Amino acid sequence: MRISLNxxxxxxxxxxxxxxLNEQGYGSARVATALNGELxxxxxxxxMLISQGDAIEIVAPMQGG
Numbered sequence: 001m002r003i004s005l006n007x008x009x010x011x012x013x014x015x016x017x018x019x020x021l022n023e024q025g026y027g028s029a030r031v032a033t034a035l036n037g038e039l040x041x042x043x044x045x046x047x048m049l050i051s052q053g054d055a056i057e058i059v060a061p062m063q064g065g
Contacts, residue, residue: 001013001050001051001052002052002053003050003052003053003054003055003056004053004054004055004056005020005024005056005057005058006058012050014050015049015050016045016046016047016048016050017033017035017040017045017046017048017056018045018048020050021033021045026058026060029060030060030061031058031059031060031061032058032059032060032061033045033056033057033058033059034056034057035048035050035054035055035056036054036055036056037055
């Protein structure tokens with residue numbers, strides 16, 4: 001299915017947000033996620049099903065000073 005990931009169109013076979021993170025190489029990384037503009041807590045990612053046309057954002061924390 002086609003989704004938008006961080007503003008880029010992407011073809012994926014992932015069924016849920018956790019699968020998508022693994023597919024995209026974020027497996028154990030600490031990241032913030034949003035599905036269609038709604039915060040997606042890490043504890044709920046396996047239950048959050050993704051569908052054709054969904055907009056998903058993945059944000060990794062950055063260090064700075």
